[in-house]
Amino acid sequence: MEIVYENKTEALTMQFGSGLSGMIHLHKELELIYVESGKAVAYADKNSYILNKGDVFITFPNQIHYYETIEYGSFAVIIFSSKIVYGFSDIISKSVPDRNYIPCGEVEGFDYIFNRVTALSGDYTELALNGYINVLMSRILPILQLKTVNAENNTALYNVIDYCTNNFKEDITLDSIAEKLHLSKYYISHMINRKLNQNFNEYINNLRIAEACNLLRETNIKIADISEDVGFGTIRSFNRAFKQMTGISPVVYREKNAVLKKLI
Structure with a gap:
């Protein structure tokens, strides 16, 4: 099992792919996956989750994670600094969630928000994405139990x-x-x-x-x-x-x- 520490330099990146990376890695940023179509297994620390259409997967800073693509499709990957999440940066950077998986439909409006995110373009894309990330995290954080880590x-x-x-x-x-x-x-x-x-x-x-x-x-x-x-x-x-x-x-x-x- 190869595990790599990724030293990211950008506060925010967004990419789309037909599959997810099998490289085992960790970094100081959060990573958010939205499954538009396809199927994958996501691993975080010692837990695993099956991801289907509409599901969300999130890892917090320094959580070891990787993916195994089962069916190719369309996957949105957003990697962002905890500093983007207004008012909660310190809490997030010192915590891990009780789970990393949010099934389709658990939070109302996720599909709408992600559809808007994936359609972003133009000079103000990063500004808009910052706003949408805060909206997403305002829906995600209340349904997770956070545990403080050393x-x-x-x-x-x-x-x-x-x-x-x-x-x-x-x-x-x-x-x-x-x-x-x-x-x-x-x-x-x-x-x-x-x-x-x-x-x-x-x-x-x-x-x-x-x-x-x-x-x-x-x-x-x-x-x-x-x-x-x-x-x-x-x-x-x-x-x-x-x-x-x-x-x-x-x-x-x-x-x-x-x-x-x-x-x-």
Whole structure:
């Protein structure tokens, strides 16, 4: 399981797609999904929800989330800073909701608001979108129970994930991260186990294997060189970790993807 910390620079982004991203990630912003058509499974922390037409999915800052598209359709994705939500920024930034899923019809007027949002265009789109987001959040917040989270723990989590994401190719250890981030290695180990449901070595290996898969698909670099490039000490340990994560060897993975490319 590859988990990436995304460092967003824009306070507000809106995009539309036929499917949703399978990349496991977290960021400091809220993420709001509206299903115009299609079907997907949305995951937030350790919970999962099936999304159908008209459903809404929301994640709060620093919640680990990702998606699995079941039926392609039309999905609206709005990512925005908590500072946009007038008067509630501090509460939102320090909280997580009791659920991340709002089924179609639970809040009257959602479909109308989202239809207006998806039709926005022109010079004042961002201004209008800011207004609609506040309207949406004024309907969403009253039906959710918010639980306060330790902001220090959140900061530590995304610092660790950010560091791992940018340094997994190196000889990275709990000791080296602890020294770099001035945290206890036991605290880091416990946090990864509790938040990511895996131990530190599994997390680093998953980052490395995810990068190896990308190189196997997109380049002709020799497998032995890929193994070294992504941070494995030996080709044997690379092959073992790769098969454990994907169920097949790097050679077979490359061959299968080469066949798929020819069919596309």
